[in-house]
Amino acid sequence: MGIFTSLYASELPHRARVVYMYLADRADKDGKCYPAIGTIARELRLSRSTIKRAISDLERSGYLRKEQRWRENGGKSSNMFYLIQKDSE
Template sequence: MGYFSTIYAEDLPHRAKTVYMYLKDRCNKDGQCYPAIGTIAKELQLYRRTVERAIADLLTKEQRWCENGGRSSLLYTLKEM
């Protein structure tokens, strides 16, 4: 079986599978990555809202903060499939 065989077998919308593969390709060894939603949408040629729906299907997300207390990017952790 291939690298993405588990995601192929999941009962998920195609948008979720596409975003999953994009994020999995960009994750570190802990399964974490933090690209902007706009970046994901642009690179996959999807609407921003489509990406947001896929993320809700696939990920846990956590707001990251700068040392000065300002907001930084979101930290996404892929759910285990």
Template sequence: MGYFFSLYSSELPHRARAVYMYLHDRSDKDGKCYPAIGTIAKELKLSRSTVKRAIADLEKSGRLRKEKRWRENGGKSSNLYHLMQRDLG
């Protein structure tokens, strides 16, 4: 079977598949990464709102868990994304 077989055979929209593969490509061995929404949007040539919808799709499907991160001064930082282990190779 292919590496992303379960992703390809899922009912997820194309936007969610593209964002998942992007996050997977940038994740560490534990499936964690923290690119900014703007960075994902720019590199995939998608709008920020499309990326946000894709992330919501992935969370709803159970393939992704999002964790908010904060700077020491209380400002918001990029989210930490946890890819669920079932799709990690």
């Protein structure tokens, strides 16, 4: 089965599916990536708020875990995203 089988069968909105696929395309072998919200929005040609809603959708449904990253000076950096592959339901 493909890695997106569960995603296709889910009730997630289109925005969440597209963002998950984007993150999967940029993730390393462990499913981690850290693109900025603005980068995702620009490359997918969606608004920043749509990207944030999609990320919330994915977190709520168990497809994604996000962790805030910090710079050495204490400022915020981009989030680290951990993709979670779910079995088909």
